Amino acid sequence: MGELDLSLIGKTFGPFEHEYTFKDLIIFALGCGAGTDGITDLDYVFEQDERGFKILPIYGAMLAEAYEVSKAMDYGFNWDGALHWGFDIKYHKPMTKTSGKLKTICVLKDIYDRGPGKGCVGLNEATTYDAETGEKLFTNESMDIELYDGGFGGPKLQVAAVEIPERDPDFEIEEQIPLNQALIYRLSGDFFKLHADWEYAKQCGFEKPMLHGLSASGFACRHIIRTLFPGQPERITRFKVRMSATLYPGSTIKTQIWKMGENVIHFRVVNTETGEKHLNFGLVEWK
Template identity: 30%
Template sequence: MPIDVSAALSAAPTVSEVSWTERDVILYHLGLGAGVDSLDPAELGWVYEKGLRVLPTFAMVAGRGVSAGAPSRVGMNMPGIDIDLRKVLHGGQSLTLHAPIPASGAAMISSRVANVWDKGKAAVIVFEQSATDADGKPLWTSAMQIWARGEGGFGGDAGPEAPGAVPERDPDKVLVSPTSTQQALVYRLSGDMNPLHADPAFAKLAGFDRPILHGLASYGVVCKAVVDGVLGGDPVRVQSFSVRFAGSLYPGESIETAVWRSGDALTLLATCPERDGQPVLTHATMEVR
């Protein structure tokens, strides 16, 4: 059986040490399109080491972490998981912040398979990473949902249903984030070197007209848009951010993010206006402080 659920869930976590510098943070922000107006003090705060702010989604690439190839590690090195990587899709991502991420620092990352859900035609492997600082204090916890097509039907738990509906009213705010044609080429330098995001011939073999933007780049772009447009530019106010990846985006297209607010809870929907509002991120929620 390709997935031995018991073995996957009972395996001891793998632990690794990672570190990052202000330069890594700045490069990540540039990969999200920050700093286009270099004279704007708000934008400069994302790309200049003096008073550098850190988006919480930097956790996805800190020390070349999740964005650097966690799906491959799951497919090849995780006990109980033996699946064809061509069947694997990054279906969803969540992130919970326990403390502000410093502009430079180090962390111990504990990685494990937290759940395996049976969706019938697919299995969903929930790959969790928890980060702590040098004193053992929690920094963040992330959970990547990996959809493995053709691996379901083993009689397991289907998992929780994520809330998908947006409120039946106009959004409180609509934020538009342009992307540049070279954005994927910059973002990939933060760790995800998959040729799907750079090589036109490879992208065509995968069924795309041209290279696409990384899903985690869209995740970061939307987070930045909300921090800038709703949270007064303060990334520390983000407590958690969860999404499902619903569609691809070509570099040079825009992401339009509709925001509904209810107290400290935000419901988000990210679409591509150049393609008649095709969804990019759905089932998206953010808890804020």
């Protein structure tokens, strides 16, 4: 473990500008599994769809994990052990423009110590605006775990876990992750070689390149929207989730959904063969 630069805590980074067109939105949705059968969730990947082209809301969460953002907030951790751990994004205004420019400002809120051999967790808050109108679109609290950088004596992370009921889920949606899914998702800007380089993945202790946590979250997001408010992704107001286990392309997953009240559900994503929970403690709210 190297020495962490704790002086970066509380500092603001950015603004980071992100210019996009409908092609970027389509590539992102493809990276989250839309349209793998040529028809399901076609409205995310076909700009001429008669129902109207839709933007997958998880696109907003991707901005806090962009490569240039991560590099700017590098506080001295070992990149070999860097993984996305979870996020909680709140949507202030739907993102509906199919092209434009976004501006994201990030604050490194804290670095939590999980103890020797358990790593640390960096918490950042990213606020994204429409750079052309100044409207605030979403605020994302994002957590990254650095597996090899624990034991520096920092504060402990207190996590308010979302309750997952013990009863059977109200809905289950099953889907297989294509073998090339991580290679597609990385085109949206996350080029960390852990998702593509087989030898590097093995050196880091993994069986093979893993799927990005945001890609897996995109699968869940599509499942939830299609089940509860189909064709209306702009209704979502919050998406919160924890990445709890490695997910490899080729796996078959199911999103389990529990209705918890008016326009709120809890969810998790499990492996259909092993029962392993890849995404857990999930919450979605909509209007």
